[in-house]
Amino acid sequence: MIKGNKLANKNSFLNSSDISEISLLGLTDYKSEEKENSIGETYHKTITPREKGTISRQTCPRNCHDTCSILSEVKDGRITHITGDPTNPITAGGLCVKMNHYLSWVYHADRVLYPMKRVGAKGEGKFEQITWEEALDTIAIKTKESIDKYGPETVLKYYFSGTLGFVHNKGLPHAFFNKLGASELDITVCSATGAATVPHTYGVNKGVDPEEFANTKLYISWGVNEATTNVHSVKFIKQCKENGGKVVVINPIRTGVATFADMFIQIKPGTDAALALGIINYIIENDLQDQAYIDAYTIGYNELKIAVKEYTLEKTSEITGITIEQIETFAKMYGTIKPSILRMGNGMQRNSNGGSIIRAITLLPPLVGTLGVASNSGYFYGSSGYRAPDAGPLTGKELLENPNRRIINMNELGKALTGVLDTTKELPITTLMVFNSNPMAITQHGKLVREGLARQDLFTVVAEIFKTDTADYADILLPATTFFECEDVHQDYFGWYVRHNTPAIEPLGECKSNSEIFNAIAKKMGYTEPIFDMTDTEAVKVCLQSEAILAQGITYDMLKEKGWIKLNIEASFKDKKFLTPSGKVEFYSESLKSAGLHPVAEYVPTAESNDGSPELFKKYPLTLMTPHTKNLINSQMYNVPQIKNLMGEPVVYIHTDDARERGIVDGDKVNVLNDRGNIILVAKVTSTITKKGTLLSFSCPWPKLVEGGKSVNEITSDRVSDMGGGSTYHTNLVEVTK
Ligand code: SF4
Known part of the structure; x- marks a missing residue:
């Protein structure tokens, strides 16, 4: 950490004329057509930490291209200010509107600070505090019972991008699941x-x-x-x-x-x-x-x-x-x-x-x-395709006895949990362990996911920062740290940088990092391999022992001191x-051709479109797209009041002509539906954001925090794409009614 480091107030991210120009990109006022002519970002004013306090360096670990370098000021064990690192060429002193509310997130009154067990119905969100000992005992006993009955593949891990750190996302938690022999999760939701x-x-x-x-x-x-x-x-x-x-x-x-x-x-x-x-x-x-x-x-x-x-x-x-x-x-x-x-x-x-x-x-x-x-x-x-740190040695691949274990595509979680998926018909998933994700919010065809999570014979463990929609279904809820409370290493999938994350503060309450949580469960299961004793610092150092990092001459101390280092990569x-x-x-x-596509290329209509499914199109003639908003990364931080206020009520953009045909005016509450379900949204009538025939609604508010308890992924498609089993969030035909 850098004590009393004087930080230059360069505000080099944007000059004032840039800011006024860029601010035009934001959608802050729907009254004027001129102001609603794009979907864009609003920059937040850079705040430079004061000279007092201890400054430490973090990396924004969201599933975001930018992977910003953060400077945080800590006084009396509490973070008082954060800002973007002004010296990093990409971050250049500014965080985005999504993350300028980090302090409200870390110190949110609703943080899960202790292990808990469910005392209400599944989904009700009623819990009571227990000790770590009781939580770990329960998890070990229930997991062993499931394995005795069905074998280890009955256990499914589910994770995504709460953090993309090499240690806490790609690394140590997987050693536990490999040792156990759990079903693998195919990470396909983003860019597979x-x-x-x-x-x-x-x-x-x-x-x-x-x-x-x-x-x-x-x-x-x-x-x-x-x-x-x-x-x-x-x-x-x-x-x-x-x-x-x-x-x-x-x-x-x-x-x-x-x-x-x-x-x-x-x-x-x-x-x-x-x-x-x-x-x-x-x-x-x-x-x-x-x-x-x-x-x-x-x-x-x-x-x-x-x-x-x-x-x-x-x-x-x-x-x-x-x-x-x-x-x-x-x-x-x-x-x-x-x-x-x-x-x-x-x-x-x-x-x-x-x-x-x-x-x-x-x-x-x-x-x-x-x-x-x-x-x-x-x-x-997406990225340079050049991965420098290596989390491979942290995953305990050598502990895996069955290399042909079942693989579940994360886009099909609802089908898997409800036994609709062929591979889950005879071998059901009876134990689900979730970390780094709120699948009830981000997974398509929400109705099926909800039905699956509500199964009485499913034992669910969730490691979380908050009581998310998914956490409400947990039998055991474990308190997870934020990235301000644990160490990790990152590499951008946009810029050519490797970055370090130093813990700024001690874990709040009884929170543990993902690696500590799964190491503790492993020990309770009786696993004695040395990997389950590895600390976060040791794990970061292991990731930095890769051939690529050594070839670049990067050491742990160098990276920790500077916070980020640009990789020397040959032009593509x-x-x-x-x-x-x-x-x-x-x-x-x-x-x-062998993979099933045209050997050159061809246009194939989407599975839900006029050309691809004419009968369905007659019933549901509008295409619904569900991109990301400027205010959220997936579902993260939706419960932070400032973010929720920025988001307002969930909306659907509808073209003027489509609205007129349906008697819809701006601000109407409308029902958006298809065969997968329906949701209530506020209509935003536009002649510029989308064309006639195309609707847009942002992902992914927490279902439990919006009207009707259902958000846009209630009606998105859970079919998989034609290559790589990828997601199809934009392949949706719907109708809109008042
Ligand atoms: S979410 Fe915001 S602060 Fe975080 S990396 Fe992306 S742009 Fe930077």
């Missing part, structure tokens, strides 16, 4: 579709350094809302414009970046593959492809030419709802302006046809020869080595 698809084109995912957005000549934002989910990237995109570059946004939603983009292409949801193929066809027909690059570094160009021929401007326009003029203009830009960076977001892949979409888009950079030719050229998808595909079967970029892919 893209992760499974991109390698079929390039061999591996290796995007550009996102700080290079500032230095490219054409930045394309495709299916991402940077101003809400990656707020610190906006400054790089603005710099691109200031440097004379062009910015294009492709999205069904008018995003924050769209307000200053040179072109905004408002596409019909789920039709992105058709647009990509139409652009490719135009580029080839107009001889704008980079033939020398194609000849040297790709295979399957002839097959590509044949596959895209049917995607004429007319057909592409008809499928995507975009004008021919816009398609043509953008295709010309992409074929001629170089260097360019094409950013593929997570949005469009969360569809039943997400793999087809990502595949089609990945064909664009090699077609125009932008891949691997310069640091400011190519594509960006500089060596033009593509780890595909052919060693080249594959426009034609046999491996893709």
